[in-house]
Amino acid sequence: xxxxxxxxxxxxxxxxxxxxxxxxxxxxxxxxxxxxxxxxxxxxxxxxxxxxxxxxxxxxxxxxxxxxxxxxxxxxxxxxxxxxxxxxxxxxxxxxxxxxxxxxxxxxxxxxxxxxxxxxxxxxxxxxxxxxx
Numbered sequence: 001x002x003x004x005x006x007x008x009x010x011x012x013x014x015x016x017x018x019x020x021x022x023x024x025x026x027x028x029x030x031x032x033x034x035x036x037x038x039x040x041x042x043x044x045x046x047x048x049x050x051x052x053x054x055x056x057x058x059x060x061x062x063x064x065x066x067x068x069x070x071x072x073x074x075x076x077x078x079x080x081x082x083x084x085x086x087x088x089x090x091x092x093x094x095x096x097x098x099x100x101x102x103x104x105x106x107x108x109x110x111x112x113x114x115x116x117x118x119x120x121x122x123x124x125x126x127x128x129x130x131x132x133x
Contacts, residue, residue: 030109030110031109031110031111031112031113032110033086033089033090033110034086034089034110034111034113035062035082035083035084035085035086035088035089036080036081036082036089036110036111037055037080037081037082037083037089037092037093037108037109037110037111038078038080038108038109038110038111038112039051039055039078039079039080039081039096039106039107039108040077040078040106040107041077041078041104041105041106041107042066042075042077042078042079042101042102042104042106043075043077043101043102043103043104044074044075044077045074045075045102046066046075046079046101046102046104047066047075048064048065048066048079049064050101050102051064051065051066051079051081051101052064052081054096054101055081055083055092055095055096055108057095058088058091058092058094058095058096059083059084059085059087059088059089059091059092060083060084060085060088061081061082061083061084062082062083062084063080063081063082064079064080064081064082065079065080065081066078066079067079067080080111081108089110092108093108093109093110096108097109
């Protein structure tokens, strides 16, 4: 009898219903439509020229930049594309989001505006303790 109760408790402890499922991940707020696109999922070998060439099929690309590692010079896996108009940028997202570039699936979305850097907090100078100059 005690063994059956122990098995029942053990089963309840490890059953799926005993644990609450994790909350779904919070959706990232979508950026407002702009001329600038953020492109992620780039291959380490993708260059700014290849990025420009791929996105120029959907409108006039003003600038295409792959962010690279300072030491190795390889892509860090993301970059930015700037179109002449917001409409062309939307076409670029529709045309390239989820497509392959250099053998990797890339993701394109409107770039979020960069937040202004916060100035460092000024702390009050510490007062010397009693007995020390």
